[in-house]
Amino acid sequence: MRGTIAQRTVALDGFDGWSHEAAFAPFAVPSADGEADWCMTVRVQTHLDRPEGTPQGRGKRTAWIVDDDGNGALYHTRGAFVLRFDAAFSRCLLTLHADVPDADVLRYVYTAQCFAYHMLTQQGCCVHSAALEKDGHAILLVGPSGIGKSTLATACQTVDPSVRVLCEDLPAVRFEDGTPMVYGTPFCGNDTRVADGAARLDAIVLLSQASGNRLTVADHSAPATLMEAIPYPVWSRPLTDAAIARMQSLYDTVAICRFESDGTTAAGERLLAAWRADFKEEGSPSHEN
Amino acid sequence: MKIKDGFLLRPLADTHVVVPVGQAALDLRGMITLNGTGAFLWKALETEQTEQALIDALLAHYQVTQETAAADVARFVELLRANELLEL
Secondary structure (H helix, E strand, O other): OEEEEEEEEEEOOOOOOOOOHHHHHHHOOOOOOOOOOOEEEEEEEEEOOOOOOOOOOOOOOEEEEEOOOOOEEEEEOOOOEEEEEOOOOOEEEEEEEOOOOOHHHHHHHHHHHHHHHHHHOOOEEEOOEEEEEEOOEEEEEEOOOOOOHHHHHHHHHHHOOOOEEEEOOOOEEEEEOOEEEEEOOOOOOOOOOOOOOEEEEEEEEEEEEOOOOEEEEOOOOHHHHHHHHOOOOOOOHHHHHHHHHHHHHHHHHOEEEEEEEOOOHHHHHHHHHHHHOOOHHHHOOEEEO | OEEOOOEEEEEEOOEEEEEEOOOHHHHOOOOEEEOHHHHHHHHHOOOOOOHHHHHHHHHHHOOOOHHHHHHHHHHHHHHHHHOOOEEO
16 A cells, blocks of 8 residues: 655755755755756655565664666665665655654655765765854864764853854765865754854864863774765765765865864863864874863 | 675775775675775785785785785785685
């Protein structure tokens, strides 16, 4: 038993002028021109049967398949829903079982994934991170969920109220004439502090928890950490290649460092001080306070 | 022996990374980081090779002794084998 319950189109006409209020316009504004640069069609269906061919999970949240036409798909490991992309990542098809408990969350998660893949085709990428902005410049706090990105963002804002949060989940980075620019996106998690705008990316801070605050230059394990934060479709060789190319561009243009944070105001002070110094002082092996 | 299909070897920063794509991504989540010598051997193994051919290639490209090259190749191949990255 199948039936289409909604069909909506998303128009994201570039980045300028996005606002948090517009964040979920993808699901509210049926307006778009199919030729727009930033266009995703989300078709939501319900069905009662597990999709044929759904692979078993491998301990991860999602698995994937690719069909003969080069289209990829992500599957929830329990087969509860599926998001299917066309080969150009300009459309996605989200299919939900009727008993999915929170369809809005699923739409958010998987539309964000589709958006991130699409960014790879647009001289950009998304980075799972918190994006902080000050005076037209930005840094990304990168780390797994729960590591303390929001806590550190709050600490920075406590120290300096002019620091703004552009996005706390999936900001986009786009290279414009070789300059990396960070944009807030509709995918901001639950945060209500996010500010509209864009800023030049100065640094990527790979975050970990510690009992003190310590900033060091990124080591050889940094590429793996960063790659974990950039969503890319593993079934697509060109877009996986694009993700690696974006990482190289980031390495070429911004400071990349590690920060052990205790999440206190002192951590915010330490990070902001390094930012004011353009992270140049981190050329030495380590700095502690 | 050769490396299984489905991996991208790319230079990144001051190192090299290997990222699985396609079917290989089901078997290996994440990525591999290689130094210059590792990348050299990996690239060679994208086509069918013997251990002796790899040793000869190292000797031709690097200033190392036969013993060092043989030990390094053996260790690298064993690592690949242990992680099921080789078609044997």
